[in-house]
Amino acid sequence: MSPEAATSRFLASLKTPARILVAISGGSDSTGLLLLLFEALKAAPDLSISLCAATVDHALRDGSADEAYQVAALCTSKDISHRTMVWQGEKPKAGIMAAAREARYRLLAEAAEAFDANLIVTGHTLDDQGETLQMRGMRSEQISTGIADAMLFDRRFWVLRPLLFSYRADIRDFLRARGTPWIDDPSNDDVKYERVRTRRQLSLDAKAETNITGIWDERLALSSDGAGWLDRYFRLHGGLLGQVMPDGLSRDRTVLDYALGRLTAVFGGQPFGPGRAQMEQLLAFSAGGKPGRTSVGRVVFDLRRDGLYLARETRGIAPLILPPGSTRIWDGRFEVRNRSGATIGVEAAAAGAPSFLHSPEKTISFGSAEGVSYSVQSITPSTHSGWLPVPSTEDFAHLPKAAWKRAVASAPALYVEKGILSAKSARSVDLAPYFAPFDRFLTRFDFTFANRLSAVFSKAPYAEPPFKKY
Incomplete structure (x- = not known):
């Protein structure tokens, strides 16, 4: 599909009003996406769709700040609001690509929030799709869905890829026709990255012609x-x-x-x-x-x-320490938000209270991030004197005792490092189930299943995709 046709189809599919954050690095794909959207919206001002843009500077090489400045200048020339988001702090020595991806989407979400944008778009192309299918095909015999055209990040922002059925060469032709330059990232030629090696090996063969839809x-x-x-x-x-x-x-x-x-x-x-x-x-x-x-x-x-x-x-469950005001994920299964004034510890119940199933001393009301009411049984004075959240709305007597005891032994138990955790502090800690395969990155392919799972766990539904028909 031509980039122009892909852009028109994308805009026509959106619910309106909409404010789109364009993720632009300065490369040909993202620069082309920004200008394609800009021209299409200029020609159709009645669509109730506006643009803003953000550049993520990963600060991994010299010159990245200058490139971000060039992108900002381009956006200014088009009267498009722009922010440069810098990946701060020490970078990991291993797994740098995965860490950079996580940082990139986190910073884009922060920019979208600042701009009051309700969706994010990236410049992934059919070339990227072919490379992804090739790489995944070399790792597994299972058929891959490749890059998704729509993905929900952090349950908050849909990330859409309008040019996923357009070739990079056509996008560059579009830019050349307008005399608009782009930036070539030197890392795109660095063969230490798998994608670069795959790009060099991949020809326009049947792999790129896969019936992905x-x-x-x-x-x-x-x-x-x-x-x-x-x-x-x-x-x-x-x-x-x-x-x-x-x-x-x-x-x-x-x-x-x-x-x-x-x-x-x-x-x-x-x-x-x-x-x-x-x-x-x-x-x-x-x-x-x-x-x-x-x-x-x-x-x-x-x-x-x-x-x-x-x-x-129950094995391999690491404890977690939460300073006041912090929110973290414990064991990939629970989001824990500490609204108390104390530093709170979270560990598997079995680690601190092997006898917690017997004769609980008292029960208090317990909050959760989803507004679900829980009762909380005390653990035992002889251990951490913490609190263990167990929903009170069900009778568990009919369950196999060993299976239920094993499940509760893996539950999050709250405690303070010194002293006794008060009922007031326990009420100020919010717990919500966390779905590790879905809550950070959820492709639209798993949306229906994940949404039904949210209902099973009494969680709020995921944000609906921003399309007129879905």
């Missing part, structure tokens, strides 16, 4: 089927113990693979589901019908006559 349609259908499976066959007990009903284990293998893989990631606090070999092991175990237990992806699966129970393993 057909693959997307299949994934969207699978997400919908997985959501239906959750409704019919999955139960959540106390926010800690999952149960797949027996009939759910005999459903379509593809749907079971999809749903169980993502539930494993959620209960294990991992951003990705298990690998293929582990999933084959789990599916074989689930279909075997023989009671027993197995561990996959930091999750214990307990197969019984009344279904398959799953809970986080």
